[in-house]
Amino acid sequence: MGLSSALASAMSGLRANQAALSIVSSNVANSQTPGYVTQTPNQIEVSTGDFGSTVVTTGVSRDLDNFVLGQLRTETAGSGYADQMANILKQLQNVYGNPGGSGTLETALNTFTNSLQALSTSAGSSSAQTVALAAAQSLAQQLNVSTKGIQSLRSNVEQDLGTSAQQANAAMQKVADINTKLQGLAASDPSAATLMDQRDQAINTLSKFVDVRVTVDGSNQANLYTTTGIQLVGAGLASQFTFASAGALTATSLYNIDPAKSTVGALNIKLPNGSQLDVVANNVVSSGQIAADLKLRDQTLVQAQNQLDQLAATMSSALSDKTTAGTATSTAPAGFDLDLAGSLPGNTVNITYTDTATNTQRQVTLVNVTDPAALPLQNAPNANPVQVGVNFSNGMAAIAAALNNALPSSHLAFSAAPSPATATTLRVTDDGSGLAKITSTSTTKTISSLTSGNPQLALFTDGGQALYTGAITSSGSQMTGLAGRIAVNTAVSADPTRLSVYNTSPVTPAGDTTRSDFLYSQLTNTVFSYSPQTGLGSANQPFTGSVSSYLQQFLSIQSNASTQATQLQQGQSVVVSTLQAKFNSTSSVSLDTEMSNLIQLQNAYAANAHLMSVVQNMMNTLIQAQI
Known part of the structure; x- marks a missing residue:
């Protein structure tokens, strides 16, 4: 190797050391910077002839485990989902209170049933009547308070959706920028490494709110998608969530795939190509805080409200409704006559029959x-009983025709009962x-009179005066939100x-004690069937x-x-912490490693400097010899 080659090698070594020292300095300076990924110099050997070579620094590499980073983002989204679910469900438990505690729904119901039992024991004394009335009012108020608590949680979730959408938008826009x-x-450009750190931080932030899948193309552009394939960020373009809040929600504020019928805030996403999608209808997100908020608002808390409403409805109907068995016909074909007189909107006719082909028992509820706009009633697949809506105030011929058209495969036949039966x-x-x-067969009718001669009593009403009958209109069922409106009948209070x-x-x-015995038995012993919408x-x-x-049962389920x-929240926290530690072990700055690298670079710098000094001395010697 000639002196010129040796000098060139030494100089390239010094330049490489200088670049490496700069990177070590940057690593140490950013050891506490969130999201900073350790950098290492990219160095290659370049031949300078037959007898020598030099080293060239071509940029930097980020010490990044993309597989672990992908797992971390997935679990971060899961953690965001689990955190929000656990937080809201814990607050829901506070709405219900501790079992057996004062001021709880369970205690209010027990107090009321005990007061009815005491009313019978005391042979209807005026003081026992006053106590029972107060207990009934307390129970109604507790249902009102519980409804307010649930709807307050839904309103908070609705507000959080707007906040989360804004934060997700900011993160997506940052990635696009x-x-x-x-x-x-180039990916190895030191300035590019800094930008990629910032981009990864933005993606990590986004993964708290939605599930994110990341691909990086050949031009170092990050493309972001949800796991369902909806694009969040493209090359320089970002999607944007738009949220139109409905404000404070009530029990009747429900999501509907038809925007004109939906009464909750609309969450849409505007894609980079300009198209717009309903986030809920298109299952855009499946994890993250936004997905949790949507499930809580539209499913979990709605089901909790359904449970309260079903309790209020069953309790009201149990005390006020009278069921009368149909009268068997005396002529062939065998069947029953059902008197519809006095039926109120929402009152029912129940028919039980056996499908002899399959020996299966089936039920139909008329x-x-x-309200004609509410027809036909919708039934879940394989529903039993099947609900059929019909206006009982129409003539018997019209009622029979409507039922025969609605139930053609039941092999039931409906008709107006012949004389001497009445026109109803x-x-x-x-x-x-x-x-x-x-x-x-049987008919179920709501007894409106307080002194009808029947033990039934419309003690609980819809708002104090309106009877609860389960009426169905185009705006929905009377049962929806009943727990928030239920009150003791003002006539009974008086x-x-x-x-x-x-x-x-x-x-x-x-x-x-006929009436008090009946009321107590209805609430404690009589068996009722409850809607599957309660969970x-x-x-x-x-x-x-x-x-x-x-x-x-529903308190236990909740x-x-x-x-x-x-x-789940605790489990997700452990998983995220473990993955974060694993990611940090390769990506975060280790001061011990950097100090070790610094010592090596110092030694290499000294060696290169010494070589340059030796070459200089040899060149001086040669020059002097020539003189």
């Missing part, structure tokens, strides 16, 4: 629907095929003796039980859901 700055820069009597028989055998007196002609005898049971096998057992959400 950095993509633009990275255009034309619902008195006076509906007859139901098989259609003569032998494929349906009717086993029982005259507590109605808790015992059920007839005025003749007057109910003093000490007669209990299914369409084929709905949950059945007393009012008390139903309350205990408690378990909160516990499981907290456990």
Whole structure:
């Protein structure tokens, strides 16, 4: 190797050392900077002839494990989802209160049923009537308060959706802006490394709110997608969430795929290509805080409200509704006559029959629907009972025709009962095929009079005066939000003796406990069937039980859901912490490693400097020899 080659090698070594020292200095200076990824110099050997070579620094590399980073982002989205679910469900538990505690729904119901039992024990004393009335009012108020609590949580979630959408937009726009700055820069460019650190931080922030899948193309442009394939960021372009808040939500504020019918805030996403999608209808997000907010607002908390409304509805109907068995026909074909007189909107006819072809028991519920815009009623697949809406105030011929058209495959036949039956009597028989055998029928009507001679009492009403009958209109079911409106009948509040007196002609005898016995039995012993929308049971096998057992069941389900959400939150926290530590072990700056590198660079610098000094001395010697 000649002196010139040796000098060139030494100089290139010094330049490489200088570049490496600059990188070490940057690593040390940014050791506490969030998102900074350790950099190492890219050095290559360049031949300078037959006998020598030099080293050239071509840029930097980021010490990044992309696989672990991808896992970390996935679990961060899962953690954002789990955190929000656990937080809101814990608050929902606070709405219900601790089991057995004062001021809880469970305690209010128990207090009320105990007061009814005491009313019977005391033979209807005026003081016991006053206590029972106060307990009923307390129970209604507790249902009102619980509804307010649930809707407050929904409103908070609605507000959080707007905040989360804005933060997600900011992160997506930052990624798009950095993509633009990275255009034309090599991935090994030190300035590009800094930008990529910032871009990764923005993506990490975004992953808290939505699930993110990242691909980087040959021009170092990050393309972001949700796991369902919706593009969030392209080359220099970002999608944008738009949220139109509905403000404070109520029990009737519900999502609908039809924007004209939806009464909650609309969350859409405007894609880089200009098209716009409904986030909920198109399942745009499946994880992250936004996905949790949507599930809480539109499903979890709506179901919690359904549970309260079902409790309020069942409790109201249990005390006020009278069920009367149909009258068996005396002529062939076998069937029953059902008197529809006095039926109110929402009152029902229940028919049980056996499908003889499959030996399967089926049920049909005819619902008195006076709003034609609410028809036909929708049923879940394989629903049992099947609900059919019809206006009971129409003539029997029209009612029968409507039912025959609605139930052609049931092998049931409907007609107006012949004389001497009244014009309000509906007859139901098989259609003569032998494929349906009717086993029982009944009508259920709401008793409005407080002194009808029946033990039934419309103690709980919709807002204090309007009877609860389960009416269905185009705006929905009367049951929706009932727990927030339920109140004690103002007529009973004005005259507590109605808790015992059920007839005025003749007057109910003093000490007669027929009504209080009935009310107590209805709430504690009578078995009811509950809607699958409460999360209990299914369409084929709905949950059945007393009012008390139903309350205990859904409170238990909510408690378990909160516990499981907290456990998931804790598990996700451990997973994220573990992945973060694994990522940091390769990507974060290690001061020990950097100090070791610094020592090596110092030694190499000294060696190169010494070589240059030796070459200089040798050249001076040669020059002097020539002189």
